[in-house]
Every structure is written in C-alpha cells, then in structure tokens.
Amino acid sequence: MTQVGAGPEEIPPFHRPLISYIVVVAVASLALGAVSWRFGRHPDPAPLLLLSAMGILSFSVRAPEVGSRIGFSFLSIILLSSAAILGPFGAWFVGVVSVAVDRRARAWLQAVFNVAMTSIVGAAGAWAYVLASGEYAIGGLRGAGVLAVEVGLPLIVADVVGCITNAALLSGVIHFHQQVPVTVVFRRVLATSGVAYVGYGIIGFLFVILWFPAQLGAFSAILVLAPLLAARWAFIQYGEELRSHERTVDTLVTALGTKEPPAVERSRRTARLAEWLAEELGLGPSQIGTVRYAATLHEIGRLGVPVRLLRRDPATLTPAEHQLITHHCAQGAAMIEGIDFLEEARTGIRHQGERFDGTGGPDRLAGHDIPLAARVVAVADRLEELSRAPGWAAGRSSSAIVDALRQETGRFDPAVLEAARSVLEKHGLPDHGMGGPE
The missing domain is CATH 1.10.3210.10 (Hypothetical protein af1432)
Structure with missing residues (x-):
C-alpha cells in the first residue's frame, strides 16, 4: 500500500483546501465503516484480532520512502485477506487500527489521512469482493476450479479496486498539497505500486487458501510472513538503488558547485x-x-x-x-x-x-x-x-x-x-x- 510520508513542514496546517479534502476523506471513512457494520457481516473476534495484529506488524515494518513523499507498506496483503476472511467491516477495522498505532506520523493531518485512506481501501476492496459474489464459506469449497471462481476472481476484483482507490485518494491529497495535476499523480502511483498489487493479490489468495481449505487457520499467518518479508527486502533494494542514483546526481552537482x-x-x-x-x-x-x-x-x-x-x-x-x-x-x-x-x-x-x-x-x-x-x-x-x-x-x-x-x-x-x-x-x-x- 502507498501512504503519504510527509512531515509537518510539508503539509501546511492552515492549507484550507488540503484540510477540507482530508476532512472529507475522514468523514467518508467513518460513513463507510458504519455502512459496513450495518449491512455487512460481523467478523469473529479471534481472526479479527489476529489480522489486526498482522496489519500493525506489516505497517510497522513498511519500507522507507523512495520519493514523491510516499512510502510503501505491505498492509494491502492483510487488507485483501481480511476482505475474504472478515468481510467489509473487518477489513475497515483492520485498516483503522493498523495505521492508527503509527508513532512516526509527525503531522496530525498526515496521520488522519493515512488512517482514513487505509480504512477506505480495506472496506472498498471487501465490498468489491462481496459484489463480485465472493464466497465466505470458504472452508467447504473443494477443487482448484471452484476456489478460483468463488474466491480467486473476486479477490482479483477486490485487489484492483483497492489499488485504484489507494491511487485516487493519494492523487487528491498530493494535488491539493503540491498543485500537481491529479492525473499525473494517479499514473505515478499506479506505475510504482500497480505491479506490486499483483503480488499482493497472489499472496492474499494464498493466505485465504491456507486459512480455510488447507485448514491451517492462524498458522497460515506464519507461512505468509516469509514472502511478505522477502517482498519488503526486494522493495528496500529498489529504494536503495533510487537513492544511489540521487547520490550520484548530487555528487555531480556538488562537483560543479566547487567550481x-x-x-x-x-x-x-x-x-x-x-x-x-x-x-x-x-x-x-x-x-x-x-x-x-x-x-x-x-x-x-x-x-x-x-x-x-x-x-x-x-x-x-x-x-x-x-x-x-x-x-x-x-x-x-x-x-x-x-x-x-x-x-x-x-x-x-x-x-x-x-x-x-x-x-x-x-x-x-x-x-x-x-x-x-x-x-x-x-x-x-x-x-x-x-x-x-x-x-x-x-x-x-x-x-x-x-x-x-x-x-x-x-x-x-x-x-x-x-x-x-x-x-x-x-x-x-x-x-x-x-x-x-x-
């Protein structure tokens, strides 16, 4: 998932259009949470607590920022799994608690936006899973074909919706902050995180299959952590390569500056x-x-x-x-x-x-x-x-x-x-x- 990684000096506290946008997103998150509780399934406490804990862990070990004031975490895998395991309210709740415990958010606007955006992405993906006729009684499903149709395809829909929702909300906040055209930011976010969402979908599907048809339950969380940490390592290497490029350019400019x-x-x-x-x-x-x-x-x-x-x-x-x-x-x-x-x-x-x-x-x-x-x-x-x-x-x-x-x-x-x-x-x-x- 992509989140805003700006500090207090980068999001002005009295920037009215920006504040208004964040307030609208926050209100939309609360409304979506209420709708999800009213009309969606109520999740079981045990998996809700486990997935919330995994969400907190995923967000706390997120990769450092690689530019454009945005950083990446792999919380999307947990949110996508929550869509099938917990339902819309559960996915919304996991999104809220996973980001709300963040102690590195230096600006209250940044913290509010990230919590609201993450919860909306989780609930939006879960509702997409519901509307795509995704199956919740997954434990009784048998056969690769049935799993692909009843779980896999709806999860793909949920993955795409989550990716687009994440990019759209980020495009709005960066537009109001930096006056960058929305379409430019939208394409930039999709270009940097869109491919990663494909991997998120595969791992999320694996998580759900291990949890239910394979009957591993909570133990499946341990099996999912390995590819999660491997993906984090790969992204950190990508970020380090970009930072190496910036250091090279800075060195050349510094050499010019000495003359x-x-x-x-x-x-x-x-x-x-x-x-x-x-x-x-x-x-x-x-x-x-x-x-x-x-x-x-x-x-x-x-x-x-x-x-x-x-x-x-x-x-x-x-x-x-x-x-x-x-x-x-x-x-x-x-x-x-x-x-x-x-x-x-x-x-x-x-x-x-x-x-x-x-x-x-x-x-x-x-x-x-x-x-x-x-x-x-x-x-x-x-x-x-x-x-x-x-x-x-x-x-x-x-x-x-x-x-x-x-x-x-x-x-x-x-x-x-x-x-x-x-x-x-x-x-x-x-x-x-x-x-x-x-």
Whole structure:
C-alpha cells in the first residue's frame, strides 16, 4: 500500500483546501465503516484480532520512502485477506487500527489521512469482493476450479479496486498539497505500486487458501510472513538503488558547485521548474524523472570551461570564448556517458541549446526531432534565468512572462510555453535559495 510520508513542514496546517479534502476523506471513512457494520457481516473476534495484529506488524515494518513523499507498506496483503476472511467491516477495522498505532506520523493531518485512506481501501476492496459474489464459506469449497471462481476472481476484483482507490485518494491529497495535476499523480502511483498489487493479490489468495481449505487457520499467518518479508527486502533494494542514483546526481552537482558555487542553486531551481512543466504536460513518471535529471545536470558541462571565462562578464568574451561556453551542453552529455540511469537524460542535456525552428545547436534539430526533455529544459532554464533578473518579474502576470519568451521567435516549443503559463499561474517563478525537487 502507498501512504503519504510527509512531515509537518510539508503539509501546511492552515492549507484550507488540503484540510477540507482530508476532512472529507475522514468523514467518508467513518460513513463507510458504519455502512459496513450495518449491512455487512460481523467478523469473529479471534481472526479479527489476529489480522489486526498482522496489519500493525506489516505497517510497522513498511519500507522507507523512495520519493514523491510516499512510502510503501505491505498492509494491502492483510487488507485483501481480511476482505475474504472478515468481510467489509473487518477489513475497515483492520485498516483503522493498523495505521492508527503509527508513532512516526509527525503531522496530525498526515496521520488522519493515512488512517482514513487505509480504512477506505480495506472496506472498498471487501465490498468489491462481496459484489463480485465472493464466497465466505470458504472452508467447504473443494477443487482448484471452484476456489478460483468463488474466491480467486473476486479477490482479483477486490485487489484492483483497492489499488485504484489507494491511487485516487493519494492523487487528491498530493494535488491539493503540491498543485500537481491529479492525473499525473494517479499514473505515478499506479506505475510504482500497480505491479506490486499483483503480488499482493497472489499472496492474499494464498493466505485465504491456507486459512480455510488447507485448514491451517492462524498458522497460515506464519507461512505468509516469509514472502511478505522477502517482498519488503526486494522493495528496500529498489529504494536503495533510487537513492544511489540521487547520490550520484548530487555528487555531480556538488562537483560543479566547487567550481562555480551559484550553479548549484541554478540547477535546483531549473530542475523544479522542469519537473513542474513535465507534470503539466502530463508526462509519465519515467519521463518526469528523465526531465528532472536533465534539468539538474543541464550545466554540468561547465566543468570543462575554464574558471576565468565563467567569472568574466559575458560582454567581454571573444567569439571563440563565447562559443566555448555555449557548447558546454555537448560536453556535459559526454561527461555522463556510460552512466546507465542517465542515458535518456543525456539527450536532454546535449540538445537543450537547439531551437524549435532548427537554427540552434549542436545538431540543428528542429521541432519534435528535438528530444522532449531538451525542449522542457530549454524553457525551464530561460525561466530560471529571468527569475534572477533584478525586478524583471515583479508585477508581471504569467501571460506576460510567457509572452516575453514567445518574442524569442522560433526558440521554444509552443506546447511547452503553454504549459509554462499554467505552471507560473500555480507556482510563480522560484525564489532564490529554493531547494530542489523532493
């Protein structure tokens, strides 16, 4: 399951739309719990307590966050099993108690949302199991075919509903918090957790089969813990790989900063703008990552430019010296050659100096032959440059800022400029001292 992993400084306590959304989700959770108690089956106390304990354990050993302010736990397996073993109210209750005991939630908004969301996901999946004609008298079922139809298929439906519900609720809270388009967050969550839900469904089905037809009862919980912990280990390795990528990028930016300290903040602001643009364009999670890496490292080629030139007034440079600086894009792409996870970002770095009309460099590409990452970085870099011009943006509307870029005829992709208008309306130009993408 995916949950919000933000701290108090990341969810403002007086952000009214965000608070309103969380209140609505919390009320919906309480209403769904009441409906589940009124119209659903009442679970037996013994399995309810056992599955609640397993839910608490699953949530307490959840994998650390891997980005986007969201972290993963394997509570979904327990919730899915609860759908067949306990029914809607039981699944709702397990969702509530599993997350309510969390002591790492530093913000009350975060805690309330995670409890409400998890309980809704549990109950929604359980009701999907009911509506898909899932069988509760599982102990009397015999035969693989019967189990597949009476239990397996309804659990698949419950798994899909739980996955979509989780992604939808998360998309809403991140939208109100960060102003990221809902569809972008929805696709990002599905891309990172959707495949995992397939595994959750398989393990959940195994849990139910061991509990009833195999007549192992509570002992089946022990057998399920092994694949659960193995899956957690695999996810931690994936998270560590992503963190290793971030450390590599940070090292490159730090190296640039030792030569040209202001370049560090320029890179971070450009990366933030590029990420906003990519989200506004509706790019997928992988493409957004590529754009962010390209923007963060868009000036890395300046490592190959003599310091004396970087410190000179551009107006005093000779044509040859000016050309040396402007060709840092190709040098930067060459510097990161061989780093596999940056391979797609290389084209964004190399071609950021191309012009949409084909008169740029280094390869005089035109239109959509220019890699999308390069077209986005070009606009982000220009906006970041304008943000450093003293008083330039003061009092200007987003339309006026974008119109100023349009006056540089033939330089930028019109679609990216249109996205820039929306980005500036939502976020404005980044302030100096602003941190990088989170």
